[in-house]
Every structure is written in structure tokens, then in C-alpha cells.
Amino acid sequence: MEDYVFQEATSNDIPALVSVFISSIQTAAKQDYSSNEISEWLESANNKKRWSELVQQQTVIALYVSKVMAGFGSLKDKNYIDFLYVHGNHQKKGFAQKILDKLIQTAEKQGQTIVTSDVSYTARPLFEKNGFTVVQQNNNARGSEVLVNFKMELVLPNV
Numbered sequence: 001m002e003d004y005v006f007q008e009a010t011s012n013d014i015p016a017l018v019s020v021f022i023s024s025i026q027t028a029a030k031q032d033y034s035s036n037e038i039s040e041w042l043e044s045a046n047n048k049k050r051w052s053e054l055v056q057q058q059t060v061i062a063l064y065v066s067k068v069m070a071g072f073g074s075l076k077d078k079n080y081i082d083f084l085y086v087h088g089n090h091q092k093k094g095f096a097q098k099i100l101d102k103l104i105q106t107a108e109k110q111g112q113t114i115v116t117s118d119v120s121y122t123a124r125p126l127f128e129k130n131g132f133t134v135v136q137q138n139n140n141a142r143g144s145e146v147l148v149n150f151k152m153e154l155v156l157p158n159v
């Protein structure tokens with residue numbers, strides 16, 4: 001595996017976060033979502049408020065390879081994984097797993113007993129491999145499309 005480092009993202013990193021977000025969806029999600037669904041999903045790349053709230057209100061963990069952001073994940077309210085995205089150039093190299101490990105460890109360190117997320121079809125196998133189970137299917141209306149994802153949860157061992 002290539003060398004990588006983690007760094008917490010700030011507002012200066014928003015352009016890199018947006019670029020990873022767009023690339024990850026364009027590359028990976030097309031195996032599971034139609035082009036119209038992907039267009040609706042990508043709409044949130046333009047939502048400036050969403051990105052500034054992300055870095056202000058959540059813990060955003062970015063993974064860098066050779067000083068370039070290769071992926072990122074975020075923890076909202078200490079135990080909700082809101083984002084998990086890996087750039088198209090770096091998928092299938094195990095980086096989402098590393099970011100997920102870090103997010104779960106961060107929740108554990110803060111005394112959380114459960115981690116939840118709303119997970120795409122594309123990411124569901126990764127979350128299942130890590131012990132998450134599906135609580136329900138979400139049918140999210142976005143423009144003219146319905147984007148399906150899954151509410152998943154992982155119960156953490158009591159320490």
C-alpha cells in the first residue's frame with residue numbers, strides 16, 4: 001500500500017474535498033446508480049453551505065498520498081458517518097477501509113456506543129465487512145430521482 005497520512009480538514013480544504021467527492025461518485029457510483037441519479041447526487045457539490053457546515057461542525061478526516069487528498073470521511077455528532085469518499089485515482093487500494101477505521105476509533109475514543117451512517121449501494125459491502133448491519137432502506141427524493149441508500153449501524157463493544 002502507498003504511504004499515506006491523515007490530516008483534519010479545515011475550510012481551506014473545501015476545494016479538495018469537493019474535487020474528491022465529484023471524482024469518487026463519477027468513478028465508483030456509476031456501477032450502482034443511473035446517470036440521472038448520479039447527476040442529482042452531484043448537485044450537492046454546489047451546495048456551499050453544506051461544505052462550510054461540514055468543516056465547521058464535523059470532524060473531517062482527510063487521507064493524503066504524496067500531499068494530494070485521496071479521500072476523506074466525516075463524523076457528525078461524534079457517532080454519525082456523514083461522508084466517506086475516495087478519489088477515482090485511488091479506489092480499490094484499501095483507503096476507504098483506513099478512513100473508516102479512523103472514524104470508528106475516533107467515535108470509540110469519545111465514548112460512543114454506536115456508529116451509524118446512511119450508506120450507498122457502492123459502500124454497503126465495505127460497511128458490512130466492518131460489522132455494520134442494515135436498519136432500513138431510505139428512498140431519498142432528489143429532483144426527479146429517488147436515490148436509494150441504507151441506514152446502517154455498528155454497535156461498539158462496551159469498554
Ligand SMILES: CC(C)(COP(=O)(O)OP(=O)(O)OC[C@H]1O[C@@H](n2cnc3c(N)ncnc32)[C@H](O)[C@@H]1OP(=O)(O)O)[C@@H](O)C(=O)NCCC(=O)NCCS
Pocket residue numbers: 024025028029031083084085086087090091092093094095096097098118119120122123125126129
Ligand atoms: C465506497 C468507496 C468509499 C470505497 O472506497 P475504496 O477506497 O475503493 O474502498 P477500499 O479499497 O478501502 O475497499 C475496502 C472494501 O470495500 C469493498 N468495496 C470497495 N469498493 C467496492 C465496490 N465498488 N464494489 C463492491 N465492494 C467494494 C470491498 O469489500 C473492499 O474489500 P476488498 O479489498 O476485500 O475487496 C468508494 O468506492 C467511493 O468513494 N464511492 C463513491 C462514493 C460513495 O458511495 N461513498 C459512500 C457514501 S455512504
